[in-house]
Amino acid sequence: MTGQSGLGWIDILVILLYVIATGYLGWLGYRGTRSAADFLVGGRSAHPIIMAVSYGATFISTAAIVGFGGVAGLFGMSLLWLTFLNIGVGIFIAFVFLGEPTRRMGHRLGAHTFGELLGLRYQSRAVQIFAGALVFLFMPLYSAAVMTGGSIFAATQFGIDFEVALLIFALITAAYVVPGGLKAVMYTDTLQGFVMITAMIFLLWYTYSQLGGIGEAHRFLTDMADMVPAKLQAIGHQGWTEMPAFGWGANSYNLWWIVVSTIILGVGIGVLAQPQLAVRFMTVRSRRELDRAVPIGAVFIMLMTGTPFIVGSLSNAWFAQHGPLLKGQVEQVMDTEKDRAMVGLMRQNDVGAWTPILGKDEKPAVVPLIITTREQAADASGESFELVSGRSSIITYVKGEADQIIPTFISTALPHWFGIIFFLAMLAAAMSTMSSQFHTIGTAAGRDLYEQISRKPHGSEPSLLAMRLAVVVGLLVAVTISYTVREGYVIARFTAIFFGLCAAAFMPAFIGGLFFKGVTRAGALASMSVGFGVSAFWLVFIKSAEAKAIGLVQLVTGGKPSLLADVPNWPVVDPIVIALPLSALTLIIVSALTRKPDEAHLEQCFASASNRNRYRVSAS
Amino acid sequence: MLGIPDPWVIIAYLGCILMTIVSLIYGLARRNAAPDEVTPIDRDWAIEERKADHDL
Numbered sequence: 001m002t003g004q005s006g007l008g009w010i011d012i013l014v015i016l017l018y019v020i021a022t023g024y025l026g027w028l029g030y031r032g033t034r035s036a037a038d039f040l041v042g043g044r045s046a047h048p049i050i051m052a053v054s055y056g057a058t059f060i061s062t063a064a065i066v067g068f069g070g071v072a073g074l075f076g077m078s079l080l081w082l083t084f085l086n087i088g089v090g091i092f093i094a095f096v097f098l099g100e101p102t103r104r105m106g107h108r109l110g111a112h113t114f115g116e117l118l119g120l121r122y123q124s125r126a127v128q129i130f131a132g133a134l135v136f137l138f139m140p141l142y143s144a145a146v147m148t149g150g151s152i153f154a155a156t157q158f159g160i161d162f163e164v165a166l167l168i169f170a171l172i173t174a175a176y177v178v179p180g181g182l183k184a185v186m187y188t189d190t191l192q193g194f195v196m197i198t199a200m201i202f203l204l205w206y207t208y209s210q211l212g213g214i215g216e217a218h219r220f221l222t223d224m225a226d227m228v229p230a231k232l233q234a235i236g237h238q239g240w241t242e243m244p245a246f247g248w249g250a251n252s253y254n255l256w257w258i259v260v261s262t263i264i265l266g267v268g269i270g271v272l273a274q275p276q277l278a279v280r281f282m283t284v285r286s287r288r289e290l291d292r293a294v295p296i297g298a299v300f301i302m303l304m305t306g307t308p309f310i311v312g313s314l315s316n317a318w319f320a321q322h323g324p325l326l327k328g329q330v331e332q333v334m335d336t337e338k339d340r341a342m343v344g345l346m347r348q349n350d351v352g353a354w355t356p357i358l359g360k361d362e363k364p365a366v367v368p369l370i371i372t373t374r375e376q377a378a379d380a381s382g383e384s385f386e387l388v389s390g391r392s393s394i395i396t397y398v399k400g401e402a403d404q405i406i407p408t409f410i411s412t413a414l415p416h417w418f419g420i421i422f423f424l425a426m427l428a429a430a431m432s433t434m435s436s437q438f439h440t441i442g443t444a445a446g447r448d449l450y451e452q453i454s455r456k457p458h459g460s461e462p463s464l465l466a467m468r469l470a471v472v473v474g475l476l477v478a479v480t481i482s483y484t485v486r487e488g489y490v491i492a493r494f495t496a497i498f499f500g501l502c503a504a505a506f507m508p509a510f511i512g513g514l515f516f517k518g519v520t521r522a523g524a525l526a527s528m529s530v531g532f533g534v535s536a537f538w539l540v541f542i543k544s545a546e547a548k549a550i551g552l553v554q555l556v557t558g559g560k561p562s563l564l565a566d567v568p569n570w571p572v573v574d575p576i577v578i579a580l581p582l583s584a585l586t587l588i589i590v591s592a593l594t595r596k597p598d599e600a601h602l603e604q605c606f607a608s609a610s611n612r613n614r615y616r617v618s619a620s
Numbered sequence: 621m622l623g624i625p626d627p628w629v630i631i632a633y634l635g636c637i638l639m640t641i642v643s644l645i646y647g648l649a650r651r652n653a654a655p656d657e658v659t660p661i662d663r664d665w666a667i668e669e670r671k672a673d674h675d676l
Contacts, residue, residue, distance in 0.1 A: 077624070080632035087639040096646070107665040112672050218623025242626040283669065285662070287654035291647060298643030306636050443672070 011420045018195070018424050025188045048289060052296035053193035054432075055280055059090065059271070060196070060304040061433035062149025062426050063142070066406045067491025069308025071263060073394055073405035074232070074489065076240035077313045078259050083305040085268025091297040094272055099281040099290040101514040105605055106282035113440070114275030115448035117282075118506070121513040121605055122521040123597065125452045130528055132448020134505055135275050136441055138498055140474045143437045144481035145494035147173065148403065150430040151482065152491075156407035157419050163483065169430075170479045176431050177438045177471065192428030197300065199418075199425035200307040206414060207311045210318060221317040226334055227368040227393050229400070240313045254572045261574035262496050270499030270576065273506035276440040304429075308406060315409040316393040320370055322413065323391045327354075330388055331366050343369040343388060353380045354387060360399070367396045402489035438471045445470030488545065496574065497539065497546065504531035504579035508587040516591075517602045523591030531583030538575035545572075 072079040102117070111117035115135065119128025147169055155165035211217035218241055225239030236245035236255035244255035271277065284290055328343040335341075345357040345365045354377050359365035369390035377387035397412075398404035410422050446467030450456065456463055481494075508531070509524040539546045540553065541563045547553040548561035557563060564570035624630050 077629050077633065080629065080636055084632050084635045084639060087636060087643065092639065092643055092646070107659075107661050110665060110668065112665075112669055215623045220623075222623055222625055238626075241624045241629055243628045282665065285658060286656045288652065288656040291650040291654055293647075295640075295644040295647030298640045302636055302640045447672075 008416075010417065014417070014420050015424065022188050022191060025191055048292035049296050050190045051284065051289060052293035053197075053300055054189035055277070055293065056297055056300035056304065057189045057193040057196065057429065057432035058280065058436040059277060059433075060301065060429055061146040062153065062430045063145040063433075063491050063495040064305055065308045065426065065429060066149035066153055067145060067403060067489065067495060068263070068267075068305070069312040070402035070405040071489050071492045072309040072312035073315050073409075074400075074402040075237065075244070075255065075259055075263075076242065077310065078243045079263060079309045079313075080306065081260075081264045082268050083302065083309055085264060086271065086301045086305050087298050089268055090271040091294060091301055094277070094281075095290050095294045095297065098272065098278075098511070098514065099284065100287045102278055102281040103284055103287075103290070105514060106279075108604060108607075111282070112279075113443045113447050114278050114506070114510075115444060117278070118509060118513065118524065119448070119452070122509075122519075122524045123601060124521045124525065127509070127521065127525055127528065128448050129452050130525070130532075131275070131506065132444040132452070134501065134532060135444040136449060136470060136474070138501055139275075139437055139441050139444075140477040141481060141494050142498040143434055143441075143474065143478035144485075145491045145498075146430050146433050146437070147478055147482045148486070148494075149491045150426055152403050153407040153410075153423060153426050156404065156411050157423050162486075166479065166482055170475070172427070173431070173434055174475060177435050177475070189432050192425075192432050193300065195421070195428050196425045197303055199422050200303040202418065203311055203410075203414070203422070204303075204307045206418075207314050207318065210413065211314060211321070217314055217317060220321070221314060223338075224316060224320060224393065226340065227316070227320065227370070229368070229393075229395055240316055249568055251568050253569055257569055257572045257574075261577050262500075262572075263492060266496040266500040266503070266574050266576050269507075269580070270496075270503035273502045273510050274499065275444070275502065275506070276436045278510065279440070280436075311409065312405055315405055315413070316395065318409065318413050319394040319397055320391050323394070323397060324412075325372070325389045326367070326369060326392060326396070327387055327389050328357075328369070329354075329385055330371075334368065339371045339390075341369060341371060341388070342366050343371075343390065346387070349380070353378055353382070354385075355380050367392050403486075403491050438474055441474040442467040442471040485549070493545065500574055500576040500579075501532065501535050503576055504535045504583050506531070507580065508584040512587050512591070513605075517606060518591055518596060519587060520591045520594045520596060522594040523587045523589075526590040527583045527587035530586040531579050534579035534582050535575040538578060543571060543573070543575060547571075 068079065068082065105111075105121065106117050109117065109120040111120050113132070115128045115131035118131050119125060147166065151162055151166040151169045154160070154169060155162045158165075208214055208217055211220060222239060222241045225242065228237045228239060232255065234252065235258075236252050238245055244259055245253055246256045247253040281290070284293075326343070326345055327347070328345040330341045331344045332342040333340075343366065345367060346354045347357050349355050356364040369388065369392050371388045371390040373389045375387050375389075376384055378384055394405055394409060398408050410419050414422070446463045450463050450466035451460075454462070485494075505528050508527045509519070512519040512527075513524065540550050541547055541556070544561040544565065553562060554560065557565065560566075562571040621630050622633065624633060
């Protein structure tokens with residue numbers, strides 16, 4: 001399916017207005033107070049709404065909306081558990097329990113990057129370099145996910161090739177992040193946040209109203225369970241309003257493990273140790289501001305993730321009711337009462353005869369169809385047959401490509417003007433997230449890697465050059481990944497890989513360092529090494545989707561996609577399930593066996609009131 | 621309930637709304653509960669952060 005193509009003058013006007021408004025707010029910001037740090041320097045406070053929406057705009061991107069929304073279209077509403085965790089863990093636990101300790105410790109130690117916070121807490125250059133390297137090397141994967149999401153949406157909305165959309169998207173990103181967009185201009189972030197909020201509220205309302213209301217929409221979707229593609233049914237898909245089948249020891253439980261371990265846990269828990277989000281807590285003025293941001297953040301995240309997950313799932317119902325008619329010949333009757341059948345899709349050739357449409361495997365495409373009309377037609381040999389017309393789930397229309405679901409739904413089901421607004425919302429979501437990502441990549445390369453390895457002071461010219469180079473390199477790597485890898489639900493998978501890596505490598509050392517004085521430098525370093533090492537091993541040798549793409553495991557196993565390819569379920573279990581507990585256990589055991597940090601340093605980290613100059617130390 | 625037969629999905633659906641309400645109540649209840657002061661340490665940190673931001 002392709003979307004509506006072309007741009008009318010109204011579309012161009014809307015885009016221009018948006019760009020001018022963003023530019024004006026950015027200019028206003030540059031003239032005066034522009035970032036959270038500026039507010040803090042001035043001893044003032046950013047309005048909690050501005051703070052929370054700007055944080056949320058950093059958190060939510062096209063990866064969440066297009067990528068995970070598309071996964072919901074494929075797997076169903078079980079993904080709402082991720083929204084639950086995003087609100088409960090990503091907002092509530094993060095703001096209420098982690099925000100203040102991170103802010104306090106960061107300020108006392110004078111840390112300005114996530115790696116620096118860990119390095120100063122554990123008095124270890126190695127810890128800082130490790131954290132900086134991981135961020136610098138793997139965050140471009142997450143940036144690629146965001147970029148792919150935006151490019152797919154633009155390609156579908158405007159009917160252009162993905163490659164062209166990616167090039168345009170990359171140029172816009174470069175124009176935004178390279179000259180100065182890296183500075184967190186909170187007003188523009190907030191404008192972008194409000195564009196996103198408006199778009200999501202309309203999208204949710206429109207979708208439910210098109211399907212006859214909340215209950216009716218859900219009931220119709222529930223009734224479509226038999227329309228789930230056979231491949232998905234085989235791994236445990238029970239319908240879009242049901243959890244996948246749960247169990248262990250058979251391939252029919254694979255989907256549960258994919259959804260729960262990779263999609264829900266990987267991202268839902270991993271958010272706590274996201275370097276670019278943890279650092280945001282340091283820019284907050286006080287505990288009171290964190291408390292005030294909780295409700296706004298929760299509403300924002302509910303709309304930004306809940307809406308695409310619900311709409312992604314319901315897009316199946318919309319297409320089954322209103323999608324373009326598909327035609328073909330009945331292969332197998334599924335339900336006579338509801339007139340549903342597996343239908344071999346056909347198209348009319350130049351001379352008017354009906355011929356089969358071939359699928360990706362060059363075999364006739366057979367899909368589940370809700371039949372609406374029947375008529376007589378002639379095939380290529382001139383023989384008469386019953387041609388049926390009907391509609392299917394969105395999965396049929398996007399040929400199983402999850403990343404296409406949200407863009408296709410928006411461009412087909414919603415008014416064209418909304419597609420433009422939604423595109424701007426996507427652009428906004430991508431830009432606010434990517435400016436934060438590239439800022440993190442730049443500071444990781446400059447402060448955590450270059451300065452620590454070369455032992456040069458903060459802010460030296462070579463260090464600044466390293467930062468700027470890192471931003472450009474990160475952008476190029478992200479574009480290359482985005483251009484090269486497209487198969488499967490790649491946006492959600494890239495995001496989950498990065499979140500999972502951060503969780504396994506950083507979370508125990510980060511949380512342990514914030515709350516427990518007994519956690520040692522050796523414990524932190526060992527925990528980070530184990531978390532990263534196990535995750536990397538799992539991705540390269542066990543988790544079949546990633547291992548197969550990387551290609552090393554085939555050399556070891558003689559062509560199999562996983563070391564555990566013959567054992568059900570293990571090849572779809574996410575590394576976080578193994579790596580995070582091992583990383584936490586390592587932190588506890590090694591810390592118990594190694595020398596505790598000296599009291600003076602702990603006082604510096606944890607004291608309630610202190611003088612920063614008294615406590616400021618260099619990493620040893 | 622709500623046309624969703626699976627209790628686990630219903631729990632997630634309503635849980636999102638409930639969690640948001642809990643967050644709203646928390647934010648309102650603690651609106652002015654925590655202290656709101658900018659210490660010299662906070663200010664020094666912000667000055668350095670602004671410089672780092674500006675350099676990049």
